[in-house]
Amino acid sequence: HRFCAALPKAELHAHLHGCARLDTVRELAPPGVDKAELRNTSEVGQNDRSLDACFAIFGAIHKTVTTLAAVRRITREVLSDFAADGVKYLELRTTPRTLADADVEGYVRALLAEVASFEAEQVAQGISWPMTVRLLLSVDRSGDTAKAMVTVQLATRLRAELGCIVGVDFSGNPTRSSFEHFREAFEAARLAGLRVAVHVGEVNAPEDTAAVIDFRPERLGHALLLSTHDLKRLRERPIPIELCPTSNLKTLQLNELESHPTLTTWLAEGYPVSISTDDSTVFDTTSSRELALAAMACHLSVEEIAQLAQAPLAHAFDPDMAAMDRLRRRFEDACAAA
Numbered sequence: 632h633r634f635c636a637a638l639p640k641a642e643l644h645a646h647l648h649g650c651a652r653l654d655t656v657r658e659l660a661p662p663g664v665d666k667a668e669l670r671n672t673s674e675v676g677q678n679d680r681s682l683d684a685c686f687a688i689f690g691a692i693h694k695t696v697t698t699l700a701a702v703r704r705i706t707r708e709v710l711s712d713f714a715a716d717g718v719k720y721l722e723l724r725t726t727p728r729t730l731a732d733a734d735v736e737g738y739v740r741a742l743l744a745e746v747a748s749f750e751a752e753q754v755a756q757g758i759s760w761p762m763t764v765r766l767l768l769s770v771d772r773s774g775d776t777a778k779a780m781v782t783v784q785l786a787t788r789l790r791a792e793l794g795c796i797v798g799v800d801f802s803g804n805p806t807r808s809s810f811e812h813f814r815e816a817f818e819a820a821r822l823a824g825l826r827v828a829v830h831v832g833e834v835n836a837p838e839d840t841a842a843v844i845d846f847r848p849e850r851l852g853h854a855l856l857l858s859t860h861d862l863k864r865l866r867e868r869p870i871p872i873e874l875c876p877t878s879n880l881k882t883l884q885l886n887e888l889e890s891h892p893t894l895t896t897w898l899a900e901g902y903p904v905s906i907s908t909d910d911s912t913v914f915d916t917t918s919s920r921e922l923a924l925a926a927m928a929c930h931l932s933v934e935e936i937a938q939l940a941q942a943p944l945a946h947a948f949d950p951d952m953a954a955m956d957r958l959r960r961r962f963e964d965a966c967a968a969a
């Protein structure tokens with residue numbers, strides 16, 4: 632773990648509210664709100680992190696983070712936490728929602744403002760290797776298609792105005808609705824030049840998975856439950872996969888990483904994967920810890936661990952090729968020195 636903590640890391644799959652500090656969320660909970668779900672998040676070890684339990688926690692967090700000031704605070708803290716863990720390139724994702732004092736656009740603008748001020752502060756503090764932050768806007772599959780289109784339009788417009796936004800994500804309760812139902816919104820995103828990441832195969836949904844692979848998003852989230860046919864298609868034309876070891880283990884209710892359905896196979900085959908946290912608070916983890924867990928489960932050498940730490944850069948959504956090249960070289964140098 633110490634070796635992984637010292638490496639530079641690129642985190643591609645982190646949901647803002649799932650990474651919000653628990654102490655802050657508890658502090659923000661208004662009087663009278665049932666804190667049962669929030670207490671639940673601290674029951675580390677024997678905790679229930681089935682998909683249902685996770686979605687109950689997300690609901691509870693959304694009920695407590697209800698103002699612009701609260702969103703800005705959790706954003707700031709999440710950015711600081713990833714930077715403190717040695718993350719040098721972060722793609723953070725979040726589902727735009729209405730707050731007590733803002734509409735969805737106000738929500739996204741507040742986030743962008745917080746990212747900009749975080750980046751400016753890193754420079755002002757003279758930090759030699761500041762963390763780059765990029766944003767993905769998420770479409771919630773339990774919402775409606777009109778809302779999805781608003782999210783895509785917002786991403787397109789605010790990216791043109793302020794940069795930082797690089798793509799859109801499809802997430803939310805995987806037992807609800809289908810990718811096909813939202814396909815039009817993702818086609819619009821693609822036409823606008825936004826990159827697309829799609830959560831898939833978290834539950835057994837063969838038709839949904841086939842439709843997602845047909846669409847060929849730039850990245851897949853999790854992709855755990857795949858048929859022989861899905862595996863064949865992905866091996867023929869790989870789509871990079873974001874794997875979140877602890878999250879995958881908990882939501883599939885497995886006991887050890889050795890029984891993860893794809894992790895060891897993908898790594899042995901050299902399939903393009905990025906190791907990520909998903910929801911660092913909900914799963915009580917960090918980017919370094921997830922990297923260490925994957926390394927141990929797959930018995931990786933230090934060279935292989937360093938390669939795994941750099942792998943996500945090849946799947947990053949930032950379209951600035953020159954900046955990504957500089958980042959890649961910096962990762963290479965730092966990994967060689969480690």
Ligand code: 5GP
Pocket residue numbers: 646647648649689690724725726727769771802803804805830833878909910
């Ligand atoms: P937010 O988008 O509100 O910042 O972050 C929390 C949201 O991310 C959740 O309400 C959910 O829609 C999505 N999310 C977080 N973790 C997962 C996950 O493991 N699977 C899926 N499908 N969605 C998730």
